[in-house]
Amino acid sequence: MSIERKLWHFHGGLKLPGHKSLSNSVPLDIAPLPSRLVHPLGQHIGSPSEPIVEVGETVMRGQPLSRATGYVCSPVHAASSGTVVSIAPHPVPHPSGLEAECVIIQTDGQDQPYDGYPPLSNYQTLNAPALRARVRECGIVGLGGAAFPTSVKLNAGVGMRLLILNGAECEPYISCDDSLMRYRAVEIIAGAQVMMHALEISQCCVAIEEDKPEAFDSLEAALNRCGDPRIQVTRVPAIYPEGGERQLIEVLTGKQVPAAGIPADIGMLCHNVGTAAAVARAVLYGEPLISRVITITGHGVAQARNLEARLGTPIADLIEYCGGYTDKARHLIMGGAMMGFSLASDAVPVIKASNCLLVGSTEDVKPRAASMPCIRCGECAQACPAQLLPQQLYWHARAEEFDKLEPFHLFDCIECGCCDVVCPSQIPLTQYFRFAKTEIWGRERERRQSDIARERFENRKSRLELAEAERKKRLEAKTRALKKSGSSAASKAAIEEVMARVRAKESAAAPKPRQEEPD
Amino acid sequence: MLTAILAISGLAAGFGLLLGFAAVRFRIQGDPVVDQIDALLPQTQCAQCGFPGCRPYAQAIANEGAEINRCPPGGEATIRSLADLLDREPKPLDPERGEEKPPALAIIDEHVCIGCTLCIQACPVDAILGAAKQMHTVIASECTGCELCIEPCPVDCIEMVPEPATPTTWRWPKPADSGTKLVRSRA
Numbered sequence: 001m002s003i004e005r006k007l008w009h010f011h012g013g014l015k016l017p018g019h020k021s022l023s024n025s026v027p028l029d030i031a032p033l034p035s036r037l038v039h040p041l042g043q044h045i046g047s048p049s050e051p052i053v054e055v056g057e058t059v060m061r062g063q064p065l066s067r068a069t070g071y072v073c074s075p076v077h078a079a080s081s082g083t084v085v086s087i088a089p090h091p092v093p094h095p096s097g098l099e100a101e102c103v104i105i106q107t108d109g110q111d112q113p114y115d116g117y118p119p120l121s122n123y124q125t126l127n128a129p130a131l132r133a134r135v136r137e138c139g140i141v142g143l144g145g146a147a148f149p150t151s152v153k154l155n156a157g158v159g160m161r162l163l164i165l166n167g168a169e170c171e172p173y174i175s176c177d178d179s180l181m182r183y184r185a186v187e188i189i190a191g192a193q194v195m196m197h198a199l200e201i202s203q204c205c206v207a208i209e210e211d212k213p214e215a216f217d218s219l220e221a222a223l224n225r226c227g228d229p230r231i232q233v234t235r236v237p238a239i240y241p242e243g244g245e246r247q248l249i250e251v252l253t254g255k256q257v258p259a260a261g262i263p264a265d266i267g268m269l270c271h272n273v274g275t276a277a278a279v280a281r282a283v284l285y286g287e288p289l290i291s292r293v294i295t296i297t298g299h300g301v302a303q304a305r306n307l308e309a310r311l312g313t314p315i316a317d318l319i320e321y322c323g324g325y326t327d328k329a330r331h332l333i334m335g336g337a338m339m340g341f342s343l344a345s346d347a348v349p350v351i352k353a354s355n356c357l358l359v360g361s362t363e364d365v366k367p368r369a370a371s372m373p374c375i376r377c378g379e380c381a382q383a384c385p386a387q388l389l390p391q392q393l394y395w396h397a398r399a400e401e402f403d404k405l406e407p408f409h410l411f412d413c414i415e416c417g418c419c420d421v422v423c424p425s426q427i428p429l430t431q432y433f434r435f436a437k438t439e440i441w442g443r444e445r446e447r448r449q450s451d452i453a454r455e456r457f458e459n460r461k462s463r464l465e466l467a468e469a470e471r472k473k474r475l476e477a478k479t480r481a482l483k484k485s486g487s488s489a490a491s492k493a494a495i496e497e498v499m500a501r502v503r504a505k506e507s508a509a510a511p512k513p514r515q516e517e518p519d
Numbered sequence: 520m521l522t523a524i525l526a527i528s529g530l531a532a533g534f535g536l537l538l539g540f541a542a543v544r545f546r547i548q549g550d551p552v553v554d555q556i557d558a559l560l561p562q563t564q565c566a567q568c569g570f571p572g573c574r575p576y577a578q579a580i581a582n583e584g585a586e587i588n589r590c591p592p593g594g595e596a597t598i599r600s601l602a603d604l605l606d607r608e609p610k611p612l613d614p615e616r617g618e619e620k621p622p623a624l625a626i627i628d629e630h631v632c633i634g635c636t637l638c639i640q641a642c643p644v645d646a647i648l649g650a651a652k653q654m655h656t657v658i659a660s661e662c663t664g665c666e667l668c669i670e671p672c673p674v675d676c677i678e679m680v681p682e683p684a685t686p687t688t689w690r691w692p693k694p695a696d697s698g699t700k701l702v703r704s705r706a
Contacts, residue, residue, distance in 0.1 A: 042687070096689035371694075400693075428694045438690040445688070451563035452664045456644040457564050457572060 005205070010247040012385045013239040014418050016172050018211055019364075022296040023304040024175040028183045030308045031321055031390055036084055036085075037105040037312030038349035039065055039076045040092045044147040047074035049399075051103055057084045059240040062116035062288050065103045068136070074138045074149045078114075079310035082107035089199075093315075093351055097344035105312070117286035120307045123194055127155075131198040131283060132260030138282035139289045139352075143274035144177075144243070145335065151273055153264075154415040160199050161267040164252060165192055165276050167207040167215065168236060168243035171336035173364070176293040176355040177273050179306035181208065181215035184277050185222035191276030194283050199269060204231045206273065207248055209238040240338065241416040245270045247385050259412050274355075294350055296322045300329025303485035309350050315357060316346040329360035336415040337365060372425035380419035380429060386412045388436045390419040390429050398434040402443070552581045559600050562591040563666035564643035567617045572643065572663070580605070588612050594619035623664045625657045631676035638668035639679060682701040 042048030049066035053059060059078040066075050084104045089099035120126060120134060134395040136151035144166060165188065166404040169177040181188060192204045208216050219233050234243060236251050246257045249268055257263050263270055271279075274292065282289040290311055302323025309318055315332075319325060334348075336356050358364065382389035389408055396404040419429040485487060556577035563573070568589035569571040570576040579585035580601070587601040588610040595612065602609035612619060627638070627647075632684075646662045649655030657668075669677050 048687075092686065094686040094689070095691070096684070098686050098689060100683055100686050431691065431694045434691040435693045442688065442690050446561070449663075450560075450660070453562040453564065453644050454557070454573070456646070457562065457574075457662065460643065460645050461572075462664050 005252070006107055006254075007234075007236060008251055009049075010239075010242070010250040010385055011387045012418060013091060013241060013247070014383060015238070016240045016421075016498065018238070019048045019297070020171045020175045020178065020211070021339075022173070022299075023306055024178050024182075026303070026305045028179045028293065028306050028308060031310070031313060031318055033080055033107055033109065033111065034313045034317045035107055036314065037079050037082070037107060037173065037310065038090050038270040038314060039078070039105070039312045040090070040349065040351055041066050041076060041101045041103065043076060043311075043351040044141045044149055044348060046070060046074070046149065048068075049073055049075050051087050051089075051101075053103065055082050055086055058082070059084060059105060060112050062290055063114040063116065063140070064137070070148055072152055074141050076103070076311075077288040077290050079107055079312045080105070080107045081110050081112040084372075089417070091345060093343060093348045093354060104350075115177065117288060119286040120283050123283050124197060125363045128198045128200070129428045131194065132397050134283055135198075135279055138278075138287070140275065140278045140282055141289070141352050142272055143278060143354055143355070144272035144351065144416070145339070145355050146349075150279065152199055153269065153271070154195065156199060156269055158200065158262040160201045160264065160269055161203065162253070162267060162269075163192065163196055163199060163201045163204040164248060164270040165204065165246055165273050166243060166245070166270055167206055167208045167212075167219075167273040168248055169212070170209060170238065170240045170243040171338050171356075172240070172467070173293050173297050173358050174336045175294045175297070176306055178212045178215050179295070180274055180277060180293045181212070182218045182290065185215075185218045186226075186373035187277040187280045188219065188273050189222050189226055189228070190284060191278070191280035193228060194279050195269075195271065195276060196230060199226065199384065202230055203251060206231065206233045206234050207252060209242065210235045211238045231302055232345055236283070241414065242416065243383055244385060244414050244416065246414075247254070250470070259409060263483045272365055273426050282318065289352060292350070292352065292354070294318070294354050295356040296359070297356065298329075298331075298333075298359040298364050299361035300326055300364070301333070302326055311352060312349045314347055314349055317345070318357065319346060319359065323435070325359060326361075328363075329359050330362055331358070331360035331365045331366065333360055338421075339415060369426045371427045374427060377424060379422040379424065380420050383418040383422045385416060385418060386414055388413060390433075391435070394429050394432050397432040402436060402440050410436060410440075526596060550578075550581065553577045555604060556580050556601065559593075559597060559604060560590060561593045561597060561663075563663040563665045565592060566668060567591050569616070579635070586613065591619055592622075593616035621667075622682045624659055624662045624682055625664065625666070625668055626678050626680050627655050627657055628676040628678065629654055629656065630631045631674050633674055635673060637671040637673065641667045641671045642660070 041051060045327060047070050050069050051066045053065050059065065060081045061078060063078045064075050065078055068075050085106045086104045090102040090104065092100045094100065099399055113160060117138065122133060126504060132151045132154050135154060140145040140150040142150060167177050167181050206219060216233060216235060223231055223233060234252065242248055245263060249263055249270060250256055255266050258265055278289050291308055292311060293306055293308050295306050296318055301319055305322060307318060332343045332346060334354060334357060335341060335344050337358060340358060374391055374394060376391055384390055393405060393408050393410055413433045415430050415434060417430045534615060557574050560573040560577060566572060568576045570579050580587060587605065587607060588598050590597050591612060598612065599609050632655050634649060634654060636649065636651050638655060639647045639649055641666060644661055644663055646658045647655055648658055664679065666679060
């Protein structure tokens with residue numbers, strides 16, 4: 001059902017050219033099966049998972065390759081059948097360009113399914129923990145880009161009032177959710193129903209930016225067919241970064257999520273539409289997260305399009321399938337033009353968080369001019385959707401006064417890049433904030449480490465002191481005992497006794513060699 | 520006159536008793552300044568500062584006026600935070616004490632180790648595991664990189680390797696093109 005819903009505004013934001021027709025003018029296509037699949041063990045927020053397969057083992061499509069090591073952790077699954085050829089560091093999509101532990105599979109082309117997850121088509125009879133366990137074992141994480149384990153988010157407790165499915169997709173160039181909503185609307189609606197059942201929520205709102213009329217129509221058609229009155233599809237104005245969880249909640253409900261809190265604190269939950277479709281596939285068909293829709297776009301690739309690709313497919317394979325690089329290709333960016341990061345090579349695989357691959361020309365990604373000093377114009381503060389003071393944060397981040405950043409709520413920054421765009425001095429503000437955040441986390445880690453070292457040092461010191469004191473005590477006791485029994489006659493007798501014993505031993509041992517000599 | 524003297528002496532005695540009581544009753548255990556300094560030191564326990572550990576160095580700074588630039592593992596960041604805390608002028612690291620190095624871990628070459636336990640005795644944080652004539656190994660997560668185990672090893676089988684960077688511990692670099700000064704042309 002789509003009724004006009006009253007909408008609110010969030011602070012700041014920008015109207016940006018979408019560049020979405022580059023990739024969404026051709027239908028969703030399925031990428032071919034690659035010959036090698038690279039599955040990084042840490043594809044989500046939280047600790048990396050632990051491998052449970054060995055090199056040389058044959059695996060099926062959907063078979064788990066690793067297990068979760070903590071609560072905020074998620075397993076990865078083989079995206080096709082084949083043989084595990086190595087478990088070793090391999091380049092992964094990360095701004096650092098570093099390598100991380102990956103399970104590499106040589107596919108056999110058979111694509112044989114794993115039968116460990118029976119479909120739960122009777123999910124209405126199951127309780128929330130059972131559904132959460134399924135979502136967890138199927139390795140589902142938020143597909144909007146943050147890759148937070150979905151089962152953790154589904155464990156929100158009672159009293160949730162509204163489930164929001166985020167199909168806003170506000171970032172320029174990205175159209176994977178648009179494509180998914182156009183061609184997989186039924187799965188999205190089914191996923192919404194499963195989540196509503198698991199969360200005991202009776203209201204769901206699917207938010208779509210108004211520049212995606214086809215997606216809106218497709219979802220509404222699917223909704224009319226299943227006739228669920230609890231779900232409604234809402235058009236929201238296209239303003240960047242409306243796809244941010246907090247911004248979307250404010251637009252839809254007029255309520256702000258507390259700075260240090262989560263949406264569940266105000267009775268709301270926000271999931272990406274792709275996550276909903278993945279939940280539906282995991283529960284209804286028993287299919288773990290082994291593929292996702294990814295936008296391949298930019299003027300640097302011959303045919304920009306949306307592809308449903310197996311996770312682990314090397315990016316080079318996808319670009320080849322899209323007709324290869326054009327002469328204009330200058331940048332390789334994972335994510336959109338605003339929040340994405342440059343990739344060092346195209347050997348990295350598609351991971352759960354990969355929503356877009358932007359092969360940029362110089363017109364897609366404009367070279368940044370050298371930055372000028374901050375003139376304190378305040379444009380950044382007006383554009384900031386989190387209502388922060390970027391110029392103040394910049395000031396302290398540049399001076400590396402990290403303790404002064406927290407009163408200015410550095411950690412509420414969503415790194416959307418709006419301040420970068422509006423800054424007349426071209427200061428790379430977001431990069432300063434990313435630098436400051438990772439620096440603060442790094443120092444926090446160091447501090448914890450040094451606390452452990454201090455404790456261990458103190459423990460060792462007290463242990464050594466205790467041992468020394470005990471040794472001294474024993475020595476004193478001995479000397480005292482010796483002094484007490486100390487008449488010279490007694491000690492002489494003791495010495496005599498020991499000497500006699502030694503002599504006896506010697507004479508007993510002496511004949512032996514002589515007996516052996518004749519041999 | 521007498522009343523005034525009595526009143527003043529009475530007050531003095533009263534307050535004296537009160538202060539004496541407070542000094543005993545509200546006595547602070549330990550030395551808060553030393554604790555604060557100790558919290559800023561990296562706890563490598565490497566003794567490069569010339570004191571037998573981080574806490575002794577903290578005590579020396581607080582009580583004996585030792586310089587704050589004697590900690591190579593902490594480097595410039597530690598000097599700066601110590602200067603902030605103690606309201607002293609930050610100084611460059613004392614080159615006699617060593618130089619600031621990236622964090623490193625000790626690794627024992629297990630083919631060469633003879634199991635002499637000398638490194639175990641030298642390790643200030645019990646980060647080496649082993650027994651006499653048994654293979655020794657460094658518990659990587661506990662190693663502070665103090666290098667104290669290197670010198671006592673009779674077969675030179677311990678090596679310092681830089682801590683490997685992983686995507687989880689990686690830090691964004693500080694933007695380089697910052698703070699270009701505007702040069703005003705005088706027309």
